[in-house]
Amino acid sequence: MHIAGTDRGIVFTRCPALPNAATLAHQLGMIPAQDRSGLPLSQFIGADKIAEGVRYWLRYAGYSKPLWAFGNGEDTRLVAISRHRSACPVYVLQNSGIDSTSDLRGKRLCIFRDAGLKLDYNRIIYLQTYAAALSGAGLRFEDVQLVDFGMDRDTFMRRAGVDYGRLNDTPEGYGAPINLFTEIARISVELLLTGKVDAFASNLPQGVAEFLGLHKVYDPALENDVNAAHDLRCLVVSGPLARERRDDLVAIVSGLLRAGDWARQSGVEKTSQTLARDLRVERDVMMLDTSDIIKGMAIDLSPDDIAMLEQKKRFLIENGLLRNDIALADWADPTIVRDARALANTAEGALAS
Amino acid sequence: MTETDAVEFSRCHLAPTASSLAAALGYFDEEFSALPDGIRINAKLGDHSHEGDRYWMRHAANAKAMWARSHGADTRALAFSWYESAMPLYARCSSGVSTPVDLKGSRIASIHVAGQKFDYDRTVYLRPFVTSLSSAGLSLSDVEEVAFSVEREQVRDGSPRQSSFPLQMARKQIEWLLSGKVDAIASILPPQVVSFLDLRCIYDPAKDPDPLARVDLRALVVSGDALRERRDAVVAAVMAILRAGEWAAQHGQEAISLMAADAHIPEEILKARKLDAVRAAQIDTSAESISLMEGRKDFLLDAGVLEQDFDLAEWTDPSVLEEAIVKLQSRRGTSTVVQRGAAAR
Numbered sequence: 001m002h003i004a005g006t007d008r009g010i011v012f013t014r015c016p017a018l019p020n021a022a023t024l025a026h027q028l029g030m031i032p033a034q035d036r037s038g039l040p041l042s043q044f045i046g047a048d049k050i051a052e053g054v055r056y057w058l059r060y061a062g063y064s065k066p067l068w069a070f071g072n073g074e075d076t077r078l079v080a081i082s083r084h085r086s087a088c089p090v091y092v093l094q095n096s097g098i099d100s101t102s103d104l105r106g107k108r109l110c111i112f113r114d115a116g117l118k119l120d121y122n123r124i125i126y127l128q129t130y131a132a133a134l135s136g137a138g139l140r141f142e143d144v145q146l147v148d149f150g151m152d153r154d155t156f157m158r159r160a161g162v163d164y165g166r167l168n169d170t171p172e173g174y175g176a177p178i179n180l181f182t183e184i185a186r187i188s189v190e191l192l193l194t195g196k197v198d199a200f201a202s203n204l205p206q207g208v209a210e211f212l213g214l215h216k217v218y219d220p221a222l223e224n225d226v227n228a229a230h231d232l233r234c235l236v237v238s239g240p241l242a243r244e245r246r247d248d249l250v251a252i253v254s255g256l257l258r259a260g261d262w263a264r265q266s267g268v269e270k271t272s273q274t275l276a277r278d279l280r281v282e283r284d285v286m287m288l289d290t291s292d293i294i295k296g297m298a299i300d301l302s303p304d305d306i307a308m309l310e311q312k313k314r315f316l317i318e319n320g321l322l323r324n325d326i327a328l329a330d331w332a333d334p335t336i337v338r339d340a341r342a343l344a345n346t347a348e349g350a351l352a353s
Numbered sequence: 354m355t356e357t358d359a360v361e362f363s364r365c366h367l368a369p370t371a372s373s374l375a376a377a378l379g380y381f382d383e384e385f386s387a388l389p390d391g392i393r394i395n396a397k398l399g400d401h402s403h404e405g406d407r408y409w410m411r412h413a414a415n416a417k418a419m420w421a422r423s424h425g426a427d428t429r430a431l432a433f434s435w436y437e438s439a440m441p442l443y444a445r446c447s448s449g450v451s452t453p454v455d456l457k458g459s460r461i462a463s464i465h466v467a468g469q470k471f472d473y474d475r476t477v478y479l480r481p482f483v484t485s486l487s488s489a490g491l492s493l494s495d496v497e498e499v500a501f502s503v504e505r506e507q508v509r510d511g512s513p514r515q516s517s518f519p520l521q522m523a524r525k526q527i528e529w530l531l532s533g534k535v536d537a538i539a540s541i542l543p544p545q546v547v548s549f550l551d552l553r554c555i556y557d558p559a560k561d562p563d564p565l566a567r568v569d570l571r572a573l574v575v576s577g578d579a580l581r582e583r584r585d586a587v588v589a590a591v592m593a594i595l596r597a598g599e600w601a602a603q604h605g606q607e608a609i610s611l612m613a614a615d616a617h618i619p620e621e622i623l624k625a626r627k628l629d630a631v632r633a634a635q636i637d638t639s640a641e642s643i644s645l646m647e648g649r650k651d652f653l654l655d656a657g658v659l660e661q662d663f664d665l666a667e668w669t670d671p672s673v674l675e676e677a678i679v680k681l682q683s684r685r686g687t688s689t690v691v692q693r694g695a696a697a698r
Contacts, residue, residue, distance in 0.1 A: 189549075189550070211520070
C-alpha cells in the first residue's frame with residue numbers, strides 16, 4: 001500500500017488489539033507530528049500492511065512477526081521491548097476429571113488458527129500458554145491433541161463494529177464490546193461446552209467462568225517462570241530509518257518513554273481508560289488480557305529483555321515456527337532507547353513531544 | 354405426643370418468601386414457643402414433599418400443590434404471595450430468531466425431571482415459551498418441543514449448594530443451544546454471559562404487560578388434618594409470616610439479604626431477578642391473587658400438566674389468615690375490621 005505524502009515522511013503503525021507504549025503516547029500527544037525537518041510523521045493503528053512500500057517506518061506490536069520477518073531477511077532493527085503480563089489460563093469443565101495439568105495427557109486442547117497468515121502470530125500466544133502448562137507436568141505437545149479452529153473475520157468485525165486492519169477509520173473512543181481475543185475465547189467456550197474439546201486457553205471474565213462452571217486447571221498468574229507468564233511486544237523500525245534518520249527515531253522513542261513515565265504517575269484507571277480509547281474497545285474487554293498495565297507501558301532493551309526474547313525465539317524454533325535462527329545482538333540496537341532516555345530527561349525531549 | 358404429631362412446616366429454597374424472613378428473624382420460634390405445651394412445629398427449608406406427614410404446611414410454588422389438589426389431595430390454600438419469576442428467552446444472535454414471532458417452527462427445550470410424580474420443572478421452563486408464543490398469536494403447537502430428561506437432586510434443610518438446579522439447567526440449556534439441539538432457551542442469565550456468548554433476548558416476561566406472564570404466586574398450603582386438628586399451630590405460623598411481611602415493609606434492602614441468606618442463594622442473583630422483597634413478603638387471598646391463580650391453573654390445564662380441573666375457591670380458605678390478623682391486632686391492642694382477602698399491612 002502506498003501512502004500519499006509519505007515518500008520521505010515516517011509512518012508509525014501500532015497494534016490494534018493489545019495496548020503498548022505507542023498506544024498511550026499517541027493518545028497523550030507525545031509522538032511528534034513531524035520529523036525534525038518538518039516532514040510528516042503519520043500514525044496508524046491497524047495492520048502492518050499500512051506501511052508496505054514505505055522506506056521509513058516503525059511498528060509497535062507483538063514480538064513474533066518482526067522476529068520471523070527479520071529471520072527471513074527483512075531489513076529492520078529492534079529498538080525497544082515491553083513486557084506484558086498477559087498469558088492465558090487453561091480452563092476445563094468442572095467435574096471433567098481434569099484436576100491438574102498432568103490430567104491433560106491425551107486430552108483435546110483447542111487452539112486458534114488463522115490459515116491465511118504466513119506466520120500465525122495469534123496462535124503463538126496460545127501455544128505458549130499450552131507449552132508452559134504442559135511442561136509443568138512433564139508433558140509435551142505430542143502428549144495432547146491440538147484441535148484447530150478458525151474464525152470468520154468478517155462476522156467478527158461486524159460484531160465488533162470496527163475494521164482492525166485500519167482502526168483509524170473508527171472514531172477514537174468507540175467502545176467495541178468484543179475484541180479478537182474475546183471472540184477467540186467465546187469460540188473456545190463453545191467448543192468446550194459442546195464437548196468438542198476438553199480444555200482451552202483464554203482469558204475470560206470471571207463472572208462468565210463462574211456461571212458456566214469452568215475451572216482453571218492452569219493459571220499463569222501463579223507461575224514463577226516469568227517467561228511463561230509474560231508476553232513481549234516490540235518496537236521495530238525499518239533499517240533505513242535506524243541508519244539514516246536516527247535523530248528522528250530517538251525523538252519518537254523519547255515520547256514513548258515519557259508515556260511510560262506518565263502511566264506510572266497516573267495509575268491504572270487513568271492509563272487503562274486512555275489506552276481503551278485508542279483501541280476503540282471497552283476498557284473491561286481490553287483489560288481481560290492485561291494484568292499489569294503500568295509495567296507494560298515501560299519500554300527498554302536491557303540484557304534481561306534480550307534474554308527473554310531469546311527464550312521466545314527458541315520456542316518458535318523448537319515448534320517449527322521460525323526456520324532461520326538469528327543473532328538477536330545483530331538485530332537489537334539498545335543505543336536508541338539509551339539516547340531517547342537522555343533526550344526525554346531534557347527540556348528538548350519535552351518539547352519534541 | 355410423638356414426633357409424628359408435630360406440624361412440619363417447609364419453605365422453598367429457591368423462591369424466597371416471607372416464610373424465609375420469618376425463619377431468619379426468629380418469628381417462627383417466637384410464635385411456636387407461645388403455643389400450648391405439646392404442640393410443636395418443625396420449620397424446614399428445601400424440597401419436602403410431606404409424603405407420610407399428617408400435619409404439614411408448605412410455602413412454595415403453586416403448581417405442585419394445584420396438581421395434588423386436582424388429584425384430590427386433602428389440602429387447603431391459606432394465602433398467596435407475589436413472586437415474579439418467569440424467565441427470559443434467549444437465542445443465538447447468529448440465528449434468525451429475534452422475536453417471539455420467529456419462534457414459529459423452531460425447536461425449544463422441554464425439560465423433564467425423571468422420577469417425579471409431578472414434573473413441576475417442566476411447567477417452569479415451558480411457561481415463558483407459552484406466554485411469548487401467545488404474545489405473537491402462536492401456541493406450543495407452532496414449535497417443536499425437544500424433550501430432555503434431567504435429574505434433580507432433592508435439596509433439604511438448606512445446606513449450601515455448589516450449584517443450584519436453576520444454575521445447572523442454565524448451563525445445560527446453554528450447551529443445548531450452542532450445540533444446535535434447540536433454537537431458544539428459557540433461563541435467567543447474567544448480562545455478562547449473554548453478551549459474551551453472543552446471545553439475544555427474544556422475550557422478557559418482566560416487560561410483558563400481562564401479569565400472568567411474569568407473576569407466579571407462591572402458595573401457602575396446609576394439610577387438611579393440620580387445619581382441622583392443629584389449627585392453633587397453623588394460625589401461629591401464619592402470624593409469624595404476617596409479622597415478617599410487616600418487617601419487610603420497613604426493611605426492604607435487609608429483607609433481600611435475609612432471604613438470600615436463608616435460601617443460600619447469592620444476593621446478586623435475587624437482585625438480578627429484580628426481586629421486590631417487600632411485595633414478595635406479603636401474603637393475602639385478594640381478588641387479584643385469586644384471579645392470577647385462576648389464570649395459572651388455566652395455563653397448567655392447557656399445557657396438559659393438570660389432567661383435571663378443580664374448584665380454586667373451594668380450595669382457598671381465607672379464615673386462617675383472617676384469624677391470624679385479628680390475633681396480631683388483639684395482641685397489639687388495635688382493632689380494625691378485617692377485610693376478607695387483605696393481609697395486615
